[in-house]
Amino acid sequence: MPGRIKNPWLDPNKEGKGRGRRAKRYCVRCGNTVRQSRILKAYNLCEYCVQEMKKKKEKNWVCLGCGRLAPEEVKVGGGYCRKCLCPACGKPDPAYVKIAGLCRECAKTAGVFCIRCGKEAPAQVRKNKGFCDLCSKKK
Numbered sequence: 284m285p286g287r288i289k290n291p292w293l294d295p296n297k298e299g300k301g302r303g304r305r306a307k308r309y310c311v312r313c314g315n316t317v318r319q320s321r322i323l324k325a326y327n328l329c330e331y332c333v334q335e336m337k338k339k340k341e342k343n344w345v346c347l348g349c350g351r352l353a354p355e356e357v358k359v360g361g362g363y364c365r366k367c368l369c370p371a372c373g374k375p376d377p378a379y380v381k382i383a384g385l386c387r388e389c390a391k392t393a394g395v396f397c398i399r400c401g402k403e404a405p406a407q408v409r410k411n412k413g414f415c416d417l418c419s420k421k422k
């Protein structure tokens with residue numbers, strides 16, 4: 284049986300109605316309590332603050348590229364989450380990394396070398412979509 288997906292939120296209708304420690308949780312940003320709104324467990328933020336931060340692309344919290352709330356990744360990535368950074372050079376290029384898996388620069392560089400053997404053969408690589416003639420035949 285697949286495990287139940289853990290709910291990242293504390294809910295006013297559940298935890299908010301309780302008496303325990305969880306019922307006292309509140310938003311560290313605006314002070315809303317779990318009795319007033321849902322609270323994101325991991326960061327102690329209410330849903331209104333999360334929405335607002337995403338809208339504003341709040342620094343150190345939300346990725347400037349895709350708008351995901353991922354404070355740990357964003358801090359490491361200089362404003363961008365892991366998914367928006369080029370895995371090769373580490374530079375952010377959200378739109379292109381999403382399509383190509385590399386930033387534009389690295390994709391361009393990669394377009395010169397055979398993905399398999401690393402031979403520099405721009406014309407062949409372009410023609411064979413990443414492979415030199417030889418590797419293209421071996422495929």
Ligand SMILES: [Zn+2]
Nearest residue numbers: 310313329332
């Ligand atoms: Zn809040």
Ligand SMILES: [Zn+2]
Nearest residue numbers: 346349364367
């Ligand atoms: Zn991102």
Ligand SMILES: [Zn+2]
Nearest residue numbers: 369372386389
């Ligand atoms: Zn790159």
Ligand SMILES: [Zn+2]
Nearest residue numbers: 397400415418
């Ligand atoms: Zn090759």
